[in-house]
Amino acid sequence: MEVLLPTTKHRRGRRTARQEAALASASAYLLAGGADLAAVFDGWPVVLDMGFGTGEAVITYAESDPATRILAVDMHTPGIGDLLASIAEGGLSNVFVIEADVREVLTNGVHTGMIAGARSLFPDPWPKKRHHRRRLIQPEFVEMLADRMMIGATWHIATDWPDYAKHIEGVLAASSQWLGGRVPRPHDRPLTRFERRGLAAGRQPIDLRYARAQS
Numbered sequence: 001m002e003v004l005l006p007t008t009k010h011r012r013g014r015r016t017a018r019q020e021a022a023l024a025s026a027s028a029y030l031l032a033g034g035a036d037l038a039a040v041f042d043g044w045p046v047v048l049d050m051g052f053g054t055g056e057a058v059i060t061y062a063e064s065d066p067a068t069r070i071l072a073v074d075m076h077t078p079g080i081g082d083l084l085a086s087i088a089e090g091g092l093s094n095v096f097v098i099e100a101d102v103r104e105v106l107t108n109g110v111h112t113g114m115i116a117g118a119r120s121l122f123p124d125p126w127p128k129k130r131h132h133r134r135r136l137i138q139p140e141f142v143e144m145l146a147d148r149m150m151i152g153a154t155w156h157i158a159t160d161w162p163d164y165a166k167h168i169e170g171v172l173a174a175s176s177q178w179l180g181g182r183v184p185r186p187h188d189r190p191l192t193r194f195e196r197r198g199l200a201a202g203r204q205p206i207d208l209r210y211a212r213a214q215s
């Protein structure tokens, strides 16, 4: 399925020395946007982590489950540097990073039924009404992701914007490919940087879990 992409910009931003050094190193864990992902993952279970920010949660999940490979995708260059640095410092070999719009990666690099799990922890909420169309989780997107997921595989989403949570529930309820809804916060979900900021501002996280249904 073809997804129409709104204009997307890579977010280059200012970088720390740690980020710069990691970005300059030839990390084997930084994949090109057009990489043959089926060859890279070679039948291993792959969890797609979309919009990881600085990647702290990715590292925690990777350390706790070394048998699963994580494909971590974000467009924020400093965050890519952070995650590459953490991979090297932790000696991890199960995290692969792509700097790209996840919609492009799903369109061009991921095959049908390849993804064993997915996570979207605190996707950009775009709180202003006129920006809602920029939100990642939209009808075309959930159909595309469903196609790339294994039957029964789960997608974990967290947001601390109640109206985005309602939007997500509406979009997924309207799709025949997904079953699920709100869940208590999973005990093993790490606190993320964005979540910490939200808690400090008085926002409460909402967790949602959906399974790729049998079509």
Ligand SMILES: C[S@@+](CC[C@H](N)C(=O)[O-])C[C@H]1O[C@@H](n2cnc3c(N)ncnc32)[C@H](O)[C@@H]1O
Binding pocket: 011, 050, 051, 052, 053, 054, 073, 074, 075, 076, 079, 100, 101, 102, 103, 120, 121, 122, 123, 124, 125, 136, 192, 193, 194, 195
């Ligand atoms: C609000 S931050 C949350 C970061 C992290 N998950 C956390 O909880 O701290 C959203 C992240 O999603 C990334 N992002 C937004 N749209 C994206 C897209 N289409 N593809 C990949 N990453 C995206 C942003 O660059 C940003 O790092």
